[in-house]
Amino acid sequence: MSDTLKDRVKAAGAPAEDAPAVVDLALNDQSMQWLQSRATYFTDALPRHVDRVHFMSVARAILPSLSKCSNQSITSALLACARFGLEPDGRQAAVIPYGDTATFQPMYEGYIELMYRHPRVDSVHFNWVREKDAWDYEPTAPSPKDFFHKPRVDLTEEDRGPVILAYAFAWIEGRRSQVIILNRPQAEAIRDKYSKAYKKAENNGRKDSPWHTDFDAMWAKSGVLRLRKVVPTLHELAELVRADEDADDAGAVPAVIRGTVVARDEQGPGEDGGAEQTWPTATQPGSGGHEAGDTE
Structure with missing residues (x-):
């Protein structure tokens, strides 16, 4: 496998x-x-x-x-x-x-693509924070001073250390949305609570669900999915979420x-x-x- x-x-x-x-x-x-x-x-x-x-x-x-x-x-x-x-x-x-x-x-870029299609959305951003990056998050500060991330461009991704956070935000008619931050334990909690495909793959011992085979991709998608709660979206994005959930409910089929x-x-x-x-x-x-x- x-x-x-x-x-x-x-x-x-x-x-x-x-x-x-x-x-x-x-x-x-x-x-x-x-x-x-x-x-x-x-x-x-x-x-x-x-x-x-x-x-x-x-x-x-x-x-x-x-x-x-x-x-x-x-x-x-x-x-x-x-x-x-x-x-x-x-x-x-x-x-x-x-x-x-x-x-x-x-995939998470597909969700971002559908967010872009709303006429009020100017841009959508997703990125990872690694262990040695400079970053800060103060949710009570006014936007855009509430979040700061500066990657270590002088280092390779490997040298920057493991990923510790996923984050996403959008610019909507010139204003930045709330920043969505998701750490690994939060992503694992989403997986454990909501993914039937993951539970089925755990129970049958095959460990072939997307959460098993590409955890980071599912982590990223979970962060972007949370972003949809704070940005205007078209009806097609809600349909995509339902289609995604249907596939997961079927247990990787x-x-x-x-x-x-x-x-x-x-x-x-x-x-x-x-x-x-x-x-x-x-x-x-x-x-x-x-x-x-x-x-x-």
């Missing part, structure tokens, strides 16, 4: 040592054809501001890592990425293979992402038999289906 989400993606796509290379290339070519035949389905779900060609290029790049996953789960995961306008690049969102199931996993149900089981590449595919209607973030507003 790989240590990180990115390593798991790479490991899942690695060819077997005794498999002829020509077979892998043939399977890969079939998968690419399968994806291309459904390109319109994904691109039609993208928000208007997302470049469709680039999104499909990123999707093609990760497809080899999903070679053991069912086409239905790949479709559902990529469509979830498309609906929220997040690239499956491992930074905004990831598509992680769990056995034969491709799983949509939003994705539940149906709202609005992305595939009409019927898909066949493998080249096995359609000439039958016409029936695709569901996908909502398009930013298309007017929801009005901007604050979420709790």
Whole structure:
């Protein structure tokens, strides 16, 4: 089992040592054809501001890592990425293979991306404080004097010491929001209290939940999620949170992402038999289906 989400993606796509290379290339070519035949389905779900060609290029790049996953789960995961306008690049969102199931996993940069889309939000910032950095936090002081962080640029990240804090804030119409600070014990408390996937992975001994394989990524996401409480957000961000919670509730196996149900089981590449595919209607973030507003 790989240590990180990115390593798991790479490991899942690695060819077997005794498999002829020509077979892998043939399977890969079939998968690419399968994806291309459904390109319109994904691109039609993208928000208007997302470049469709680039999104499909990123999707093609990760497809080899999903070679053991069912086409239905790949479709559902990529469509979830498309609906929220997040690239499956491992930074905004990831598509992680769990056995034969491709799983949509939003990352903290994806949440930041959705925060940026609110017209009142000027910028969103996230960073880590390391042990040897200069920093101070005085919550009773007026903004922006309440928080200070100066990284040790003369040192490497390793020499700066271990991470001790994650923090995030936003600038909203020229004013800085409250600074959200999350230390490691607080992140662990969130994990222990709320993550069903973590508890399931602990109980079955597999330790393969995102909290096990990439703790820092989940720590960062927890901090950014707290930031949404103090900044104006669009309705799509609340939907992304629910989709993320659904996947976690399923215990590292994705539940149906709202609005992305595939009409019927898909066949493998080249096995359609000439039958016409029936695709569901996908909502398009930013298309007017929801009005901007604050979420709790």
